[in-house]
Amino acid sequence: MIRLAVLPAFLIRSFSLAASLIAAMTLATTAPALASEDDVITPLTGEEIAQHIHALLAENDISGTAQLNLKEKHNPCPVPITVAPLFKNWKTIKVTCPANTQWRLLVRVELDDEKIAPARNTAISSSPEKTGRAAGTPRALALKRSMDKGEVILEDDVLMVPISARQGYGVFLDAGDVIGRRVRTPISAHAPIKSRQLEPKYLVEEKKPVIIAINTGGIYVEMSGISLQNGQLGEAVKVENISSGKTITGKVTGLRKISPMH
Numbered sequence: 457m458i459r460l461a462v463l464p465a466f467l468i469r470s471f472s473l474a475a476s477l478i479a480a481m482t483l484a485t486t487a488p489a490l491a492s493e494d495d496v497i498t499p500l501t502g503e504e505i506a507q508h509i510h511a512l513l514a515e516n517d518i519s520g521t522a523q524l525n526l527k528e529k530h531n532p533c534p535v536p537i538t539v540a541p542l543f544k545n546w547k548t549i550k551v552t553c554p555a556n557t558q559w560r561l562l563v564r565v566e567l568d569d570e571k572i573a574p575a576r577n578t579a580i581s582s583s584p585e586k587t588g589r590a591a592g593t594p595r596a597l598a599l600k601r602s603m604d605k606g607e608v609i610l611e612d613d614v615l616m617v618p619i620s621a622r623q624g625y626g627v628f629l630d631a632g633d634v635i636g637r638r639v640r641t642p643i644s645a646h647a648p649i650k651s652r653q654l655e656p657k658y659l660v661e662e663k664k665p666v667i668i669a670i671n672t673g674g675i676y677v678e679m680s681g682i683s684l685q686n687g688q689l690g691e692a693v694k695v696e697n698i699s700s701g702k703t704i705t706g707k708v709t710g711l712r713k714i715s716p717m718h
Contacts, residue, residue, distance in 0.1 A: 513565070516546075525710075531559055533555060599646070600646075639653065659713075660687040661683060662685055665681070667712060668706060681695040
């Protein structure tokens with residue numbers, strides 16, 4: 457009969473400890489490294505986007521202010537964003553993420569000098585043979601295809617076409633004024649888009665939160681409010697100041713943003 461030697465208890469504990477250490481070391485060498493704080497992609501803020509836009513304006517000797525909520529958070533972009541004038545019109549800046557073709561933001565810009573804005577001859581358009589482009593010919597936005605009531609106009613749907621002087625009323629020169637808007641009445645392809653053919657574009661909506669932005673003497677202050685009316689860009693609306701409970705009148709200056717009128 458073969459007798460098995462009985463090991464002392466302290467040796468058994470030592471072997472168990474050694475085995476645990478070996479297992480831990482093996483896991484440490486094979487387990488993937490945890491992501492560092494530098495690898496975490498954080499959302500972009502409106503302030504960061506505005507800084508890029510203002511830098512672009514400064515590079516081109518243009519003075520203006522991006523109309524967006526500086527505190528609002530947007531989807532992250534793993535690479536530097538790109539900013540460029542939409543259709544080379546400085547009133548609207550297109551912000552994109554090179555790593556994500558679905559990431560896009562259109563930002564209105566309030567220019568200090570409106571005379572630099574048009575740049576209409578460099579906008580997207582059909583070929584010169586089709587448009588009859590000529591120096592000094594007035595031009596306006598139109599659709600590449602006919603659209604029915606309820607359809608939403610996208611960036612790829614628009615182009616610039618020449619118009620006569622008699623057609624110059626109620627038309628659009630800035631693509632940012634029509635992109636994203638819903639068609640109210642059918643619009644034919646290559647015919648200038650009329651304001652009456654589109655649903656109103658409310659940047660401020662009734663009973664929805666707004667930012668009350670006050671900029672005086674170099675001091676910028678934002679307060680929360682509730683709009684009591686629908687309002688398009690430049691229109692005056694009634695807004696309730698949440699902190700004071702008072703109702704004020706403000707001018708719509710951007711998406712969900714108003715500036716008090718005195």
